[in-house]
Amino acid sequence: MTRPRVAVAGVWHETNVFGPHRATLDRFREYELLSGGEIRDRHHDVKTVIGGFLDGLGWADVDAVPVFSAGAWPGGPAPARDFGRILEQLGDELAAAHTEAPLDAVLLNLHGAMTAENAPDAEAEVVRVVRTVVGDQLPIGAVLDLHANPTSAFVDACQVVMCYDTYPHVDMWERGVEVATLISQCVRGRKLQTTLRKSPLLTLPSAQGTNDAPMVGIRSRAAGAASSVGRISIAAGFAYTLPERIGLSALIVHDQRNSAEASSIADAVVADIDLHADDFEVRRPSVSDAVSAALATTTAKPVVLADLADNIGGGSAGDGTALLAELLSRNARGVLGIIADPETAARAHASGEGAVISCAIGGKFDKLHGRPIETDARITAITDGVYRSAGTYMTGQTFNMGPTAALDIGDGAATILVTTRPTPPFHIEQFTHAGVDPTRAQVIIAKGAIAWRSAYESIAKSVIEVSTPGACAIDIQALRETATR
Known part of the structure; x- marks a missing residue:
C-alpha cells in the first residue's frame, strides 16, 4: 500500500513596521532559504516546528516531502520583489513535488505576523500560492508563532491552524508534531476545521508571558472551555505591525460537525480576553x-x-x-x-x-x-x-x-x-x-x-x-x- 505524501514548507518572518532591517532575500539566505533534502538535513533531530513535522509524519506512517523553507530573523517588511521571488520559488518547488507524485496534504511553518511591501497579509498569500498548486481539496495544516495576527482569509483557507502555547517559545517541536498528527488524520478521512475569533486588543510582548498573569489565566480558562469540542490555542498578537492586523486571537481546531459549538466557545473566550483588558497594561521604569x-x-x-x-x-x-x-x-x-x-x-x-x-x-x-x-x-x-x-x-x-x-x-x-x-x-x-x-x-x-x-x-x-x-x-x-x- 502506498504511503500518503505530505509536503513540508515554510515562510517565516515576524514583521515590525518600525524595524530598520528589511526582510530582503539576503536576510533569508543568512538564516534559512532551503529546498528539498536541505530542509531535512537542517531540521532532522532538531527541536523546531519543521523538525516536529518530520517526526510527527514519520510516526504517523506518512512520507514527509520537504519542499521549501524560507525564514529570517524579525525585522522590517519584505521588499515586494523579494517576497515575490520567495512565493515563486515556493510555488515551483511545490509543483515539482506534486508532479513527481500527487501530494495528499501540505504542512506550513509560518509566523502569522508577516507583511511585505505589497502584501499586508503575507500568510494569506502563501496559502494562495499553495492552493493554486494543489487545489482546494487537500488538507493544509499550519503552525504559527504565539505572536501571530492571523486573518480569516488565511485561516479559512486551511484545515488546521495552531500557534505555540508558550512564551518564551519552548514548544515549537511539540506543535509541529501535533499539527502533523492532525493533518495525517485528515489525510485518512477525518474532517477538521479551525474556527477563528479575534479581539482588537493591542497588547505588548512584556505582558504576554504564558507563565504570568493575565495570559496564564486566559489560557487555562480557554482550554477548559474548549476541552469538549477541540484544541484551542491563543495567539497573543504582535503590536508592531499594521494597525488592521493587531489583536488577540482564539483558534479552535475541531471536527466539522462541532462548528456551532466551537463558534460559541470562541466567542466566549474572546469575551473573557476583553474582560481582562486592563490586566495587560504595561508600565516600566525609565x-x-x-x-x-x-x-x-x-x-x-x-x-x-x-x-x-x-x-x-x-x-x-x-x-x-x-x-x-x-x-x-x-x-x-x-x-x-x-x-x-x-x-x-x-x-x-x-x-x-x-x-x-x-x-x-x-x-x-x-x-x-x-x-x-x-x-x-x-x-x-x-x-x-x-x-x-x-x-x-x-x-x-x-x-x-x-x-x-x-x-x-x-x-x-x-x-x-x-x-x-x-x-x-x-x-x-x-x-x-x-x-x-x-x-x-x-x-x-x-x-x-x-x-x-x-x-x-x-x-x-x-x-x-x-x-x-x-x-x-x-x-x-x-x-x-x-x-x-
Missing part, C-alpha cells in the same frame, strides 16, 4: 530609574536589565545604546551586553585579539535606538559568531551571528560582544562561545521582552524590565510619531 535600581541592588548578581524597546526578537535594530551609556556614565562595573555593529566587528577582526581600538559602538542603524558610544576598547576575543543551541529555544539548531568580537571597555567596566548580525538573546551560548561567562557579570543587558528568559532566567538573581527607546517601545503612539518625523 532608563535612569532602572539603572539606579540595578546599581542599588545588594543581593547576589547578576541583575538582568531587559531592554524592552530594542527587542531583537521583535524586529528592532539590536544596536540600542541607552542602557549601556547610562551604566557607563554611572561608573558601573561588570556590565555584559551584546550590540549588533558590523562596522566595529569588522574593525576588531582586522585589528586582532589583544589590540586596543577607538570606536563608536551601536546607534547606527536608525534614529530610534540611541547614539553611538565613543570609547576605547580592548579586543579580548575574535570569533566567527557561530554557535549551537543547547537551551530550550530550537534545541540543537546552529545559529550564525556573523563575525563577532568581545570588547573590554573601561578595564572591566563592560564586556560587550559586537556582532555582525542582530541575533535575539535566546541562547547563553552567544556569550560562552566567545569565552565569556555570564554568571560572573554584575549586570546583563538583554535585548528582549520575555524570550531572553530561555537563556538567562536560570542565572538571573533579579530582573528589571526597562522602558527604553526603540522599535518595540512601550508607547506605540509616540513610536509612530517619532518614526514618521
